[in-house]
Amino acid sequence: MSAIREYYSITELTREFGVSTRTLRFYEDEGLIHPVRRGRTRLFRPSDRHLLKQILRGKRLGFSISEIQEIIQMYKAPPGEVGQIHLMMKRVEEKRAELRQKRRDIEETLAELDQVEEGCIERLAELGVNT
Amino acid sequence: MSAIREYYSITELTREFGVSTRTLRFYEDEGLIHPVRRGRTRLFRPSDRHLLKQILRGKRLGFSISEIQEIIQMYKAPPGEVGQIHLMMKRVEEKRAELRQKRRDIEETLAELDQVEEGCIERLAELGVNT
DNA sequence: CGTACAATTGACTTTTACGTAAATTCGTGG
DNA sequence: CCACGAATTTACGTAAAAGTCAATTGTACG
Numbered sequence: 001m002s003a004i005r006e007y008y009s010i011t012e013l014t015r016e017f018g019v020s021t022r023t024l025r026f027y028e029d030e031g032l033i034h035p036v037r038r039g040r041t042r043l044f045r046p047s048d049r050h051l052l053k054q055i056l057r058g059k060r061l062g063f064s065i066s067e068i069q070e071i072i073q074m075y076k077a078p079p080g081e082v083g084q085i086h087l088m089m090k091r092v093e094e095k096r097a098e099l100r101q102k103r104r105d106i107e108e109t110l111a112e113l114d115q116v117e118e119g120c121i122e123r124l125a126e127l128g129v130n131t
Numbered sequence: 132m133s134a135i136r137e138y139y140s141i142t143e144l145t146r147e148f149g150v151s152t153r154t155l156r157f158y159e160d161e162g163l164i165h166p167v168r169r170g171r172t173r174l175f176r177p178s179d180r181h182l183l184k185q186i187l188r189g190k191r192l193g194f195s196i197s198e199i200q201e202i203i204q205m206y207k208a209p210p211g212e213v214g215q216i217h218l219m220m221k222r223v224e225e226k227r228a229e230l231r232q233k234r235r236d237i238e239e240t241l242a243e244l245d246q247v248e249e250g251c252i253e254r255l256a257e258l259g260v261n262t
Numbered sequence: 263c264g265t266a267c268a269a270t271t272g273a274c275t276t277t278t279a280c281g282t283a284a285a286t287t288c289g290t291g292g
Numbered sequence: 293c294c295a296c297g298a299a300t301t302t303a304c305g306t307a308a309a310a311g312t313c314a315a316t317t318g319t320a321c322g
Contacts, residue, residue, distance in 0.1 A: 057239065059193075060232065061240070062192055062194075078247070078250050078254045088247070089251045092248050092251070095244055099241055102192060102233070102237055105192050106233055106237070109202070109226075110231075116206065116209070116219070119208070120216050121220075124213065124216055
């Protein structure tokens with residue numbers, strides 16, 4: 001078994017997650033991740049790797065980079081000021097509403113795909129089940 | 132109560148769904164919808180409107196136009212040839228897998244946002260519940 | 263019947279999220 | 293020490309999904 005690595009190279013992460021080095025540098029430019037450096041070379045810590053997972057998850061859900069940025073900000077410690085905390089809670093609730101909408105969209109689409117499959121099965125039956 | 136309309140104008144749909152006319156024309160160019168014409172003016176039938184709903188649902192889930200195109204194709208009657216039907220069933224299963232992944236992503240993100248909210252509440256408690 | 267407004271077409275622009283290529287720089291093994 | 297491979301920087305390119313603008317064209321209506 002492998003212990004938890006201290007650092008990952010950029011190519012290790014590109015292979016693990018199927019993204020390009022360009023993509024990782026782009027995410028750094030956009031301020032989504034902050035790998036440390038040894039000289040000019042980027043070293044990704046487990047926390048960077050975890051962040052990358054969250055970024056890619058956001059991408060799969062169709063969020064833009066700036067939306068992902070926003071979500072990631074929320075994961076960091078809550079701000080110190082009461083007004084800011086309430087603002088964050090409002091944002092959290094908005095994101096949740098959006099996610100629930102997406103979930104409903106998924107359920108609907110899945111249901112329709114089930115219908116499609118049924119149609120296919122029926123059609124196959126019509127054509128004679130023997131193949 | 133309003134009966135089912137026969138036709139919708141382009142601006143009616145843009146208002147109902149919050150999209151621009153450019154967008155609807157773009158979808159038509161891409162072959163997603165096929166409104167009929169009176170002269171040069173587009174007339175959208177209820178079926179076009181329904182299609183538009185499905186398109187926007189796909190957009191919310193982060194699917195590209197061509198992916199949405201693919202999904203919409205599935206909703207049309209299954210093909211006549213056995214091989215084609217099996218191919219379609221395979222595609223359906225692939226899409227379902229993708230949607231289930233998205234659903235997992237949503238659950239994870241929702242759980243994390245719950246954590247964020249809890250953190251906020253705790254933080255507020257620390258600062259004194261009186262506000 | 264004219265005009266004002268809604269809709270269309272076509273062309274160009276913009277934004278996002280990277281891709282790609284060229285030139286450069288580490289650093290490690292032989 | 294030096295070559296070679298891996299990583300970096302800089303800069304320009306591109307595809308997708310519209311936005312925007314200009315020039316027309318219907319067409320409804322007073």
